[in-house]
Amino acid sequence: MAAARCSPDAAVYNCYISVLCDSQRLEEARGFLDHMVDEGVRPTVRSYTTILRGYCQQGKILEAEKLVDDMVDAGCQPDVVSYSVLIEGLCSVREFDKVERILRESEDKGWTPNAITYNIYMSGLCRTGLLDDTFRQVDIMRSRGLLPTVETVNILFDCLCRDSRFSEAVLLLEHSEELGWHADVFCYNTLMGRLCDIGDFARVFKLLVDLLKKGIGPDMFSFTIAIRGLCGAGKHRVAECLIDNESIGYDVVAFNTLIHGFCIAGDLRGVKLTYMNMYSRQISPNNYTHALLIDSLFNDRKFVEAIDTLASLRDGLVPDHLIHLNNFLAKGIKFTKVLNLLDEIRYRGFVLDTCIFIPLVRVLCCEGYYQRASINEVSLILTSLLGIR
Incomplete structure (x- = not known):
């Protein structure tokens, strides 16, 4: 621009400062302010505020405060946007006393806070x-x-x-409505979720009804929260009816919520039916789904079926599943099944590493299997883990 005898103005410099700040090059942007002055271009409020926002976003609050002081010293009065940016930065580090002082002195400093x-x-x-x-x-x-x-x-x-x-x-x-506030479905979901946390299921369902009455369409999350509430209130079959509504695009979280409810209630049949329903609706179970199914099978003492389920999860197998199985087997004094499971794991090409070894040894010790009566069985398990059986 200089070669073309065209001098850049403040707007051009501000664009360059903005680019530097977007690239996290705040010190270069700060130095650019001095360069503007050297070139005879007066920095604007926007010049400073852009850098101010960058400092606050990076948690450099002391630098931000100094920049505001520098603005005043340079005769560039910070405006409501500048002070609002600084207040947001101060709030992020809980400097509320400084915020109070800034607001209290606003009229003396020639600016007015807005909403x-x-x-x-x-x-x-x-x-x-x-x-x-x-x-x-x-x-x-x-x-x-x-x-x-x-x-x-x-x-x-x-x-x-x-x-x-x-x-x-x-x-x-x-x-x-009286407050002129458009309470959207997110607000209702937030409150319904918190009420579920404290077990106030009656008000959860009342809010769901209010959503419908006010014409605010409940979304998938609303119904997922309702399913959680119904399970918490022991109304698993009603929750099952909700999830059977195929017009609602439920995801894996919604199904896991119902499966977890059945699991807590000890209803293995409900767990299995919901698990199969997921597949029929073309919703892929995740690791948490599989863990719930395995837990339910073990709680119902279906050890062989649990091991078969694990064996079918070659692609989705994670150490947590193995730890669950081993813990249940050890606690149930199913030494033969522990050995069979370890053989199955090794047969399928999985490595019996510390993720499996340490939790199993820990649970054996906690269950008292280091005593003489059980030491032979424990020795067989440890030998198998070491691969020398």
Whole structure:
């Protein structure tokens, strides 16, 4: 550009600074500000704010604070965007006292916080669990003539769920229309999931009904949470009816939720039927699915079937499956079956390494098999593990 006698302006420099920041080359970008001044181009608020955001994203808060001071010294007054970026960085390291000071001094510094500024601050307080301080900011916003936004209500809702104040969260959802807040399916799923965690299944189902009444279409996750709730309430057959609805595109997580429910209830038949239903719906089981099936078979003392199941998982076999099998066999004093399993593993080309050896030895010791009455059987197992049987 210089060769063509065309001098770059601030916009051109800002683009170059942005590219450097996107490439994480913050110090080069910082040096570029000095280069702008040397070339007679005055840096703009955007010039500084782009670097400021980069510092905050990298957790370099001290550098970010110094940059703001440098802006002021250079006669470039930071605006609401600059201070909002700095506040977000300070929140990430829980420097809330500094945030309070920045907001308190805003009028003296010639800038006015907006709703986005407060939302950033409230989100930081919420993530730290400072619920009362978060709600206090709403009153401060109103006192400064700012109305809470949809994002504000989302943050408050998240706070209530994090603090297990579920009754207040439910009220917030029920009065969402009055607040001008579009409570989407994600909000309902969040609250339903937390209620499942504490075993309040009645309110889970009520929220699912509210979703339908308000015309907010439940998604796959809504029904997966409902399945989890039904299993927790002991209504496994109702949950089974839900998952039989092929119009809902359930994934492996939904099926695993039901299988886990049957597994906890000791219902091997339910586990097997759901497992087969997955295949008929062309949903591939994952390692967790197989582990649940193997656990269910062992809980029902179907040792041979469990070993056959494991033997069929050549492509999906992981050490955890082997550890599960060995632990169950050792605890059930099935020494012959342990030996048969080890032979089967070796026959199929798997290495009997420390992932299998150490957990098996540990469980044998915990079960007291080091005593004289069982030492011969244990010796056979250890010999087999060492490959010298």
